[in-house]
Amino acid sequence: MHQINHGDSVFILENGESPDYNHGNSLVRLMSHMEATRLAAEREHYLHESLQYLFPFRQLELYGPAGGRSAAQNINPENQDNKEDFQKQNIRAFTLSDTALTRGWANAGAWTGPFLQISYWGGPDSTLAKASAAEDFDMTDHLLLWLKVADNAVGELLKVPYDPETDRYQLEIWGYPGNDLINHLDERGRLGMETGRLITAPNLIKGSAGDFAREGLNDLNMFGVAPENSMHPLHPLHIEAAWAHPSGAVWDSKDGDNYHFEFNMMVRGWDQFLKVGMSPNPHGGVGFLEYRNLLSNYFEFKNSGELGREIPDWSFDANGNKGLTATEKFMAVDYMDLHIMKPQCGIGLHRHRDNQEIFLMMKGRGLMVVGDWAHMDNRERCFEMRTLREGHFAMLKGGNMHGLMNPTDEDAALFMFGGYD
Known part of the structure; x- marks a missing residue:
């Protein structure tokens, strides 16, 4: 169901004025957030064209309809019926939320399988930092995370270390099925495992790239092929998360409803x-x-x-x-x-x-x-x-x-x- 978000804002231009799309462009800004993403191992351990990013946001600012102040009263999308006025569709700015997610295919040795990275903003203006300050708690070197991937929930809270390289609390989870992953990683990946920023959890992140090998797929309905694979080409991947201060006394859990994210681009x-x-x-x-x-x-x-x-x-x-x-x-x-x-x-x-x-x-x-x-x-x-x-x-x-x-x-x-x- 579509519900218009009334927390968004509209930027109204004066009559005859055109937006300046060459400075502060929202698409370029979003690309910079993608480029700032740092994975736990070196580049050779990832199939880069498989990488998919989720950047949740709190608020959008859209340009108002063309026509300036005379059109300013028509800012409700329910009433914007002029399909040839493209200006009113364009996004001027956005405010990201604290969480960010990345998934894709990783490889180590003979294994190629899915991974999920989830991170939380480490700045003092994050929701959890503000709540901790209000309760007289200091933010520390790690957070706690409750996580559910598809139908698979963690049995106990995950420890998410702070990464000074990105100024984020960051955890990367690989679906690697063995206990020898560290032997197949580069120096950066080994450091990630030693610091707890890279872990394996095949019961949480499921499947392998071999599930979708072309051989043997003739005449199969792909919705039914390895449906639990965390990189399934058709099924969306739903992720539920909530963050906590290490004391367990302060949470960022959307008032107990938890955050619900979904990789669902139809490609x-x-x-x-x-x-x-x-x-x-x-x-x-x-x-x-x-x-x-x-x-x-x-x-x-x-x-x-x-x-x-x-x-x-x-x-x-x-x-x-x-x-x-x-x-x-x-x-x-x-x-x-x-x-x-x-x-x-x-x-x-x-x-x-x-x-x-x-x-x-x-x-x-x-x-x-x-x-x-x-x-x-x-x-x-x-x-x-x-x-x-x-x-x-x-x-x-x-x-x-x-x-x-x-x-x-x-x-x-x-x-x-x-x-x-």
Whole structure:
């Protein structure tokens, strides 16, 4: 369910004034937070194009509608029906929350499997630091963490050491199944294990990359293949967390409800598909075709709902009506565009109220950002970031915000289709 977050603010420009997107750009600022992320081992232990980041945020500031003060009264997204006024979609600024998360594939020796890093801001303005000061507690060299990953909860609180390199309390959990990981790590990784910043917990972070090897996947519904794998290509990964002072007397737990985070960007492509197989004489032709179902309303996927959307009464349906349609089982397309993104070009962070949209990377790669600008019932609002590779696409739902950065020194070719606003 989409709930408009009324804690956000709107920046109104004077009549005739245009936003300055070249200074203090929100997409560039978000990229800097990604670049500041430090993993527990050296680079060679990670498959970097697999890395996915979650940056929860407390508040957004959006630009107001074009037209300046004369349009200032129309700042409620429920009433912003002009689909051609893109300015009102654009995000001017944001305030991050204290927690940040990263997941991906790690490797050590012959093992390649999932890891999760979770960290907490170490500054005096964090929620827990303020609460500790109010109770006359000093922040120390570690925090305590209650953590639940999918259906797997910790039996006892985890110790999360302070990392002076990042000014964050930081813990990285690998799904490595043995007790000899330290023998396969570099100096940085060994130090991480010795200081407690890197631990193994295969009962919490589950699976291996081999679960999704192409061999043996023919005609299988991928939703049913290794569904507990913490890097499953289709299933979202839900994480519940609460932080505590080492004394156990002061908590940052969202008043006991705990924080709920979710890696849920919908990405499909050559290695993220519903089903894969071989078709002899495809549609009465000759030879063999290897196929991958990416999104579908056919056969066993006819009730998946992935191509459809739930429509709140303040959004337009495919026919341009409000409040008449609650759900659509299909994706409406209002436009199809080809884009060439020049090096260091970025499509800015912006939100869509109504329609769905697909970003298909045809050539090159980019850093895709997707998140909820409206509040969802089952998760905190976050910026989720990951690499979009050739032949892969990200699907955006109504209520999502998004952006795309080409950080390379080569052109990227992008095919986009869907609907605005």
